[in-house]
Amino acid sequence: MDSQLEVFVTVAELENFSRAAERLHMTQPAVSQYIKVLEKSMDARLFDRSNKYVRLTQAGEIVYHHAKEIIGLYTSMHALIDDLTNKASGTISIGASYTYGEYVLPEVLKRLKEEAPEITPSVTIGNTKEICKLISDYRLDIGIVEGEVKDENITVEPFExxxxxxxxxxxxxxxxxxxxxxxxxxxxxxxxxxxxxxxxxxxxxxxxxxxxxxxxxxxxxxxxxxxxxxxxxxxxxxxxxxxxxxxxxxxxxxxxxxxxxxxxxEFSLISRSLFRSKALEIFVEKVKRGGK
The missing domain is CATH 3.40.190.10 (Periplasmic binding protein-like II)
Known part of the structure; x- marks a missing residue:
C-alpha cells in the first residue's frame, strides 16, 4: 500500500503532525516530507496549517475520501489472498446499529470466539445512518442495521x-x-x-x-x-x-x-466489497444463525 496515503490519512484523522508521527512511529520531519511529496504529486495543498490547527483543504477532503477507499480495498485484497493458503484469522471490522449491537451481537461474538478464536472482531456501534456512512467510506468490512438503506453503492442483505x-x-x-x-x-x-x-x-x-x-x-x-x-x-x-x-x-x-x-x-447485513474473506464469511454465518 502507498505509505504516503497511510501517513496522509493518519494526519487528517488526528489533525496533528506530532501525534501522527507518534502513531506511525516516525519522526515529525519524515511525516511532513511524506505530505509534501503527496501534495506535489497532486499539485494541490491538502492541509491548512497554523500553530493552532491542521485542517483538510477542499482538495484534501477529496484525497481523504478516496484514500480511505484505497486503503480499505487494499486491506480486503490482502485478506482474500491470505485466505488462499491459510485458515480464517485476522481482524474483521464490524459496525452495528444500537439495537443489534447492544442486545444481539454479544451472543454472536461469544459463539465466534468459541469456534474461531483466531478471528479478532473490531466493533463500532452507532445509529443506522452512522454505520451506513462508515460502510460507504470503506471504513468497516460489514455492517448490521435495521430499516432502510438508501445508498445505492451499498449491498443490502436482509437476514432476520x-x-x-x-x-x-x-x-x-x-x-x-x-x-x-x-x-x-x-x-x-x-x-x-x-x-x-x-x-x-x-x-x-x-x-x-x-x-x-x-x-x-x-x-x-x-x-x-x-x-x-x-x-x-x-x-x-x-x-x-x-x-x-x-x-x-x-x-x-x-x-x-x-x-x-x-x-x-428487517435486520440487514450491509457492505460495499464484492468479496468476503474466510473470517468474514464465518462471522456472517454466525449472524444468520443468530449466534447459535
Whole structure:
C-alpha cells in the first residue's frame, strides 16, 4: 500500500503532525516530507496549517475520501489472498446499529470466539445512518442495521425479522384490559430515539400510518436510557423485542396491547466489497444463525 496515503490519512484523522508521527512511529520531519511529496504529486495543498490547527483543504477532503477507499480495498485484497493458503484469522471490522449491537451481537461474538478464536472482531456501534456512512467510506468490512438503506453503492442483505412493541411501566397503562387504539395513546408522552436511528424511523412510520401526532415527546440517544425513563414512568416507547426481554421477565417493563402492533422490520447485513474473506464469511454465518 502507498505509505504516503497511510501517513496522509493518519494526519487528517488526528489533525496533528506530532501525534501522527507518534502513531506511525516516525519522526515529525519524515511525516511532513511524506505530505509534501503527496501534495506535489497532486499539485494541490491538502492541509491548512497554523500553530493552532491542521485542517483538510477542499482538495484534501477529496484525497481523504478516496484514500480511505484505497486503503480499505487494499486491506480486503490482502485478506482474500491470505485466505488462499491459510485458515480464517485476522481482524474483521464490524459496525452495528444500537439495537443489534447492544442486545444481539454479544451472543454472536461469544459463539465466534468459541469456534474461531483466531478471528479478532473490531466493533463500532452507532445509529443506522452512522454505520451506513462508515460502510460507504470503506471504513468497516460489514455492517448490521435495521430499516432502510438508501445508498445505492451499498449491498443490502436482509437476514432476520424484528418486531417492535409499545412498552410502559408495569403500573400504568397495562392495568386496563383489552387493546388500546393508537389514538388513545396520542396524549401519552412518547420517548423516542434520535434522528438517524432506525428505531426512530420506524416510530415515525408508526405514528404516520396510525394517523397520530404525539402531543409530548422526549428524545434520547440510547435505548438503555429510554428503558430507564419508561421504567420511571416518564412515558411510553416503541421498542424492539430484543431490547426489553429481561425487563419484562423481571417485571420492570410491560408490553402494552395496541391495535396494529407489533410493527415488523428487517435486520440487514450491509457492505460495499464484492468479496468476503474466510473470517468474514464465518462471522456472517454466525449472524444468520443468530449466534447459535
Amino acid at each position: 425479522t424484528d418486531e417492535l412493541y409499545v412498552v410502559s411501566s408495569p403500573d400504568s397503562l397495562t392495568s386496563r384490559e383489552g387493546n388500546f387504539s393508537p389514538e388513545e395513546l396520542e396524549e401519552e408522552t412518547w420517548i423516542v430515539r434520535e434522528e438517524g436511528s432506525g428505531t426512530r424511523r420506524i416510530s415515525e412510520k408508526f405514528f404516520s400510518s396510525a394517523g397520530i401526532l404525539p402531543v409530548s415527546r422526549l428524545e434520547f440517544g440510547s435505548t438503555q436510557l429510554i428503558k430507564e425513563a419508561v421504567e420511571a414512568g416518564l412515558g411510553i416507547a416503541l421498542l424492539s423485542r430484543w431490547t426489553f426481554k429481561k425487563e419484562v421477565i423481571a417485571g420492570d417493563l410491560a408490553i402494552v396491547n395496541v391495535e396494529g402492533l407489533p410493527v415488523q422490520r
